[in-house]
Amino acid sequence: MSPEGLDNELVEAARAGSTAAFARLVERHQAPLRAFLRRTCGNWAQADDLAQETFLAAWSAIGKLESGASVRAWLCGIGYNKHLSATRSAGRSRAREASYEAHRPASARPLSDERLALEAALAELPPDQRACVALCLAADFSHAEAAQALGLPLGTVKSHVTRGRTRLLQVLGGSDDGS
């Protein structure tokens, strides 16, 4: 069975009240959702909190998910909205951005200089652009799927990805010639 087919079956069972089915959905989608939120908000601990809140919101709203819709896009959309709400309610300040490195838990292995440069460049991108880059360049979302998840027009997603990609490659000192 395809991953999408399995997701649809699990969603139907979760709609019928099966917590076991929902647990399988959590297990299947926690890694991509947490990775997306880490890249979007920069703070790992906050990203994991947001991911947990996202799954709880998904449990409450699973009846509203259209049949056949992409579960990962739906979850990333909820997570992104929660991230935006959290950013707005965090005093509308840049303090979180400034303390990003200070709050970040140590990675299991030391990050390369390139990786650190990438994260710094990512943190400088506007939120929408960063989310588009996180979905399309890091998580293999199609532009259409990212547009659906983030609630943005398709053209906007494409231009965000192009600009974000160019900026990241500039920082990494690579060429953007498509080679």
Add this chain to the structure above:
Amino acid sequence: MTEADARLKTLFAEDEPPVRDPAFSTAVMAEVARRRFVADVGLLAVVAAAGGFVLWAAWPALSPLLTTTSAGLVPVMACLTLAVTAVAVLDGRLVPGGFRNHD
């Protein structure tokens, strides 16, 4: 995929969360169970309060009716109680593992 995109993807993949994370999944499901329990308790409280209110409102009409019929109802209720108890006990024994869970 271009070489540049592959390079970006490799860098992004350096600190991916684990594909399986039982601690995270368990924390989420524990919170789901807690919320479900609170919702169930809330629903039961509302139903119990509504039932109590209906009983209180209907009591003036029910009271004389019960008084007149109670003597005849006692054996019927006793038989029904025994039957329900027997069904519950046998059902529990027939299901593997004793009692059914909710899932």
